[in-house]
Amino acid sequence: MMTIKVKFFASLREEVERSEVDLKPQGEMTVAQVWALACQDMPLPEHILSAVNLEYVSADTAVKDGDEVAFFPPVTGG
């Protein structure tokens, strides 16, 4: 069994009503499947960005045991 930490930021964090969750999936997963497992009733919004271990990735990226997956809206710093 794997352990994956999932984080949510900004308006998305408020929308899903949590900042992080630990998942324990049985086998290999993609980022999109991590979203589906973490947010069962909600489709992954098109504008949402994702990162694995602090690097931007696409939704079809494979996730490994111990990875940190993050989902967040378009950024607005500076």
Add this chain to the structure above:
Amino acid sequence: MKVVVTPDEFNAWTELQAYETTLTAQRGQWGAVSTFIGTMRNFNEGDAVNAMFLEHYPGMTEKYLQALSQTALQRWEILDTLVIHRVGHIQPSDTIVLVAAWASHRASAFEACRFLIEELKTKAPFWKKEILIEGERWVEKNTPATV
């Protein structure tokens, strides 16, 4: 090269001066310093803004800004870079961001500085929430890079 993400108020001019004094090995080599300082407005999209909260992704933000600075140092003939970005509670007129590039000539300094601020604004994981007279709202887009 220096990257700082801080919840503390900072003075961009003091920080610039303090960092420049540490560049002892390059002293005499630079002929141009290009800087961008972004400060908080008290209005946005037609509304008065009382304050702001700047959220970020600790770890990823610093990593992204360090990689970005390295890219600038490789892509242009520049001597050094400085990036400081505020997070947390911010008041109108506070400095939000400082970007600076030291170079022998102005073309590289200008271009690297512009690159750093535009990439930061479109890719570094920061999110602004405005506190209005009535209620709060997340900022959903940056102002355009060109007039």
